[in-house]
Amino acid sequence: MAATDDVLPPTGPPPDPADEAAALATTALLNCLIREVAQPARPARVHRLPATGRLLRVAGGRRPGTPLLRVAGGWRPLTLDELVELTAAELRAGTGVGNDVVPAEILHSRDVAAALLAARRDAPLPADLYLRSEQALMAGHPYHPAPKARGGMGPEAWLPYSPEVRASFPLTLLDVPDGELIESGDVSALGGPLPAHPWQVELLGGLPDLRRLGHTQGRAVATASIRTVYLPDADLFLKFSLDVRITNDVRRLWLHDLRHLPVVAALLETVFDDLPGPSLLRDRGYRSAELDGDGGEALAVIVRDGLGEHVRPGLTPLLAAGIAEGFPGNPLDALDEDAALVWWQRYLEHVVPPVLHAYLRHGVVLECHLQNVLVAVDAAGLPAQALFRDYEGVKLVAERHAAGPLLGAVRAWERLVYCLVTNNLCEIAGALTERHPGLRAELWARARAVFAAAGKEYGDPRELRELLAAASVPAKANLLLRWLDADGAAMRWVPVPNPLRLFTA
Incomplete structure (x- = not known):
């Protein structure tokens, strides 16, 4: 992950905001391109763009970067502008639809990030850990092509109201x-x-x-x-x-x-x-x-x-998205391997069963993605309570409710799995694996056990059995949704490998 002002290199000058912003924008676009469009090729970390036939090689894992394009005689580095052009050509060829808005949004997102990074250096760090976690998202949504876009407006419009500059x-x-x-x-x-x-x-x-x-x-x-x-x-x-x-x-x-x-x-x-x-x-x-x-x-x-009437005494609420991205005081930073497994187990036990309970017992789909989940930690930094927010994103299973924001059972379950597994758990597990690469399989074995135990509480429902056996889980195709100018609430899924099966089989 590119450094931010909160996690500076140990020596030397801080990174240039423009370079850092370009790296963040490159990572976001690569994540989308690899997930939604590209096909794996050989050797490792090489991806084929099927509509144009071009080959792309990237460095890194959870946060890919430094893209290289296959050309005669070797690999040529791509700037962000060139990667945007490459992406646009692939999407035009693959969808038959042109779009001048999305490339401009991606570059605008980069420019916004550069302005935010520059301004953030002079913004005092909040003493309150909750606010640090809430205002930590310099990278933002890791699978959106333009996570920092602000409607094309300049800094004078949005800088005074931006959480990234506290x-x-x-x-x-x-x-x-x-x-x-x-x-x-x-x-x-x-x-x-x-x-x-x-x-x-x-x-x-x-x-x-x-x-x-x-x-x-x-x-x-x-x-x-x-x-x-x-x-x-x-x-x-x-x-x-x-x-x-x-x-x-x-x-x-x-x-x-x-x-x-x-x-x-x-x-x-x-x-x-x-x-x-x-x-x-x-x-x-x-x-x-x-x-x-x-x-x-x-x-x-x-x-x-507010928080006071909900957070249990002695606990500190933290935004799950902030934990995944990182901030000074992030409890993940202090964990050795054994403690990381304990932390993850506690996180699973506090987050997963309530979400499944709401769905299986009440026919309610909580929008439990990273920005809507707070985890309250104890004095040792261990999860001790989960809090959920944002009624606007809640959906009701149409087969069980007569009125409200209804979704059919199939779509409702897809939405829940995306929010809980793909968006939330994959990112938290990814943050832990980044610190402790050897834990990946054990993290997901424990997650699978928590899902299976929850299923027993509700008569071993078909949805959970199929989830644990599925080869893939749904991921939201944000790049394609923007390229096709879909409604903001629209869903378009692409399959990604199911970690509940892949790393536990």
């Missing part, structure tokens, strides 16, 4: 006439005004038709998702609409999702009642203002529980 800022307070105010659920924690994200206010042209009441006294801390902020003084999270494309979607709180929130909230109120330990950060309700007939989308804000 941003905090006051929220804008708006006075909304009664006839235009929209509320659902419990939003009493907001008081009277409507809080708004200042970046969204700017994106909406300053909202000249609504009277501003000033700003919040306390500062909101940017979290990994960018549009969700944490209010430490109130111990509260607020999730806003943000009309910017980040990864696959424009991050607006869409009306069809907001309408599902009461159904999801009522169902999740008791989903963990019969399990000790795990907890859900509740999305209590939302407030908004009718704006030009939009039904309240543009200024919607969801009120989410």
